[in-house]
Amino acid sequence: xxxxxxxxxxxxxSSAEEVVNQSIDRIEGGKFKTFITVAKEQALEAAxxxxxxxxxxxxxxxxxxxxxxxxxxxxxxxxxxxxxYVPPYxxxxxxxxxxxGAIIVxxxxxxxxxxxxxxxxxxxxxxxxxxxxxxxxGGSSGGSAATVAAGEVPLSLGSDTGGSVRCPxxxxxxxxxxxTYGVISRYxxxxxxxxxxxxxxxxxxxxxxxxxxxxxxxxxxxxxxSVVGEKDYTKALVDDVKGLTIGVPKEYFSEGIDxxxxxxxxxxxxxxxxxxxxxxEVEMPHTKYALAAYYVIAMSEASSNLARFDGMRxxxxxxxxxxxxxxxxEIRARGFGEEVKxxxxxxxxxxxxxxxxxxxxxxxKVRTLIKQDFEKALKDTDVLLAPTMPTPAFKLGExxxxxxxxxxxxxxxxxxxxxxxxxxxxxxxxxxxxxxxLQIMGRHFDEETVIRTAxxxxxxxxxxxxxxxxx
Amino acid sequence: xxxxxxxxxxxxxxxxKIEEEQLExxxxxxxxxLGYFGQLDEVNTKDVEPTYHVLxxxxxxxxxxxxxxxxxxxxxGNAPRTQDGYFxxxxxx
Numbered sequence: 412x413x414x415x416x417x418x419x420x421x422x423x424x425s426s427a428e429e430v431v432n433q434s435i436d437r438i439e440g441g442k443f444k445t446f447i448t449v450a451k452e453q454a455l456e457a458a459x460x461x462x463x464x465x466x467x468x469x470x471x472x473x474x475x476x477x478x479x480x481x482x483x484x485x486x487x488x489x490x491x492x493x494x495x496y497v498p499p500y501x502x503x504x505x506x507x508x509x510x511x512g513a514i515i516v517x518x519x520x521x522x523x524x525x526x527x528x529x530x531x532x533x534x535x536x537x538x539x540x541x542x543x544x545x546x547x548x549g550g551s552s553g554g555s556a557a558t559v560a561a562g563e564v565p566l567s568l569g570s571d572t573g574g575s576v577r578c579p580x581x582x583x584x585x586x587x588x589x590x591t592y593g594v595i596s597r598y599x600x601x602x603x604x605x606x607x608x609x610x611x612x613x614x615x616x617x618x619x620x621x622x623x624x625x626x627x628x629x630x631x632x633x634x635x636x637s638v639v640g641e642k643d644y645t646k647a648l649v650d651d652v653k654g655l656t657i658g659v660p661k662e663y664f665s666e667g668i669d670x671x672x673x674x675x676x677x678x679x680x681x682x683x684x685x686x687x688x689x690x691x692e693v694e695m696p697h698t699k700y701a702l703a704a705y706y707v708i709a710m711s712e713a714s715s716n717l718a719r720f721d722g723m724r725x726x727x728x729x730x731x732x733x734x735x736x737x738x739x740x741e742i743r744a745r746g747f748g749e750e751v752k753x754x755x756x757x758x759x760x761x762x763x764x765x766x767x768x769x770x771x772x773x774x775x776k777v778r779t780l781i782k783q784d785f786e787k788a789l790k791d792t793d794v795l796l797a798p799t800m801p802t803p804a805f806k807l808g809e810x811x812x813x814x815x816x817x818x819x820x821x822x823x824x825x826x827x828x829x830x831x832x833x834x835x836x837x838x839x840x841x842x843x844x845x846x847x848x849l850q851i852m853g854r855h856f857d858e859e860t861v862i863r864t865a866x867x868x869x870x871x872x873x874x875x876x877x878x879x880x881x882x
Numbered sequence: 883x884x885x886x887x888x889x890x891x892x893x894x895x896x897x898x899k900i901e902e903e904q905l906e907x908x909x910x911x912x913x914x915x916l917g918y919f920g921q922l923d924e925v926n927t928k929d930v931e932p933t934y935h936v937l938x939x940x941x942x943x944x945x946x947x948x949x950x951x952x953x954x955x956x957x958x959g960n961a962p963r964t965q966d967g968y969f970x971x972x973x974x975x
Binding site: 496497499500592593606632635636638697700702703704706707714718721722723724725726727728732733734735736737738739740741743744747752753755756757759760761763770772773774775776777778779780782814815818829830831855 | 884889892893894895896897898899900901908911912914915916918919921922923924925927930931932933934935936937939942944952956957958959960961962963969970971972973974
């Protein structure tokens, strides 16, 4: 894996164009199928001006998940329905990256419309895990995490609706943050479940993740849920946890957890205790209902958000138009993949007359209880520690055939999105050569304590120094 | 229980054509997932307010000022079918 400082040094020793060119060579020669679109021409053109750019990421190659709009670069959401769509504008995060001098090298693979935990539902085929190409990279931001793990780029952006940044970060042994809802503008992010999702930074270590986060976070009036204010998150890069109280929710170590994952996470808790933090168990009794509540809400919002894909303004269109209903229904049937259709159908059902109170409204009330669990648990503690995923990366094809089995893998990540709190995943161990992720959660808008805890853990362990053999 | 007839109806509501031979499979999968959702019934939510939004936000207002926007060409640039600068949709009636 490569860091920002290594990249900036390489730029000083040669040029941004050279460094970007090398990054694109690694992407094009890579064997993990991380990208959907490589923007070689645009990237090399942009790199020409980067040597004299004064931004913090001047000349640094960045990969963008394919559900964020990039002006002039195809954006597909890994779906057939958006094949060939070239946005006429940049997402807010892309504008901020360009202003910081970063070079967009292309668009990385994902589960179709970010609906998945393995990146296997992409219309363009699955991405492979660089630690073991027979295994999934996690999802839905699988390309984002795998490209960083494979050392193709130092930085990438993912999006996290129910764990889609943290799961692949965990499976690929990199660092990924889901910020507090509202901290990063969603302008230009193609919506899946808009009350749950946030864009999140991915990097090979906590410092780089924080530098990237610092660039993309901040107010944007074009997203009405974007909160006002700017912070310098790099001030939270402090190697000290003395006086911090860690909460460990036992519900996150539920049945089905891999013993190696359980041990690594507890070793992480004890490591932080050795470094001066204290810890206590906390109770989050509604955790077991989070998965059901999450999927009801996510599918309901998806059924509404994905109504816009009808082949009129962009995307797939049939050769011949029929009547209005037939045309729309056929375009959508041919353009969407199986999992997307399933979620649209379930969401439509959950919102339909007679069932709305039973499913949607009920799930929103359970969401309130889950949010209150977090408020109570974080009243006497500063952060919560838990496994990101109950297991290391599973094999390609192992879970994709049964939707419910795949949903269960999200058990430890979805509560965070329901509550809207920040959470980071970083490597805390290995099991038979596969990375294990530690999840650190905090209070709303307290990314600083989450980052400080993650940074301290990382500075005093060496898990982040390991890279997969990619050649 | 969701029947194949229900799946067809939901498909119609969602503007998703479901092929005859897929109805059974969808009915089975939808029933399995909805069965799992049924566990929400166990939770006592009496007097609990729903959370539509995690942040306590009200309407956000801005001044009604003209700003830059896409040109008509850019706006219709991705449309598969256009006519005279407009999106062309199938006839409705």
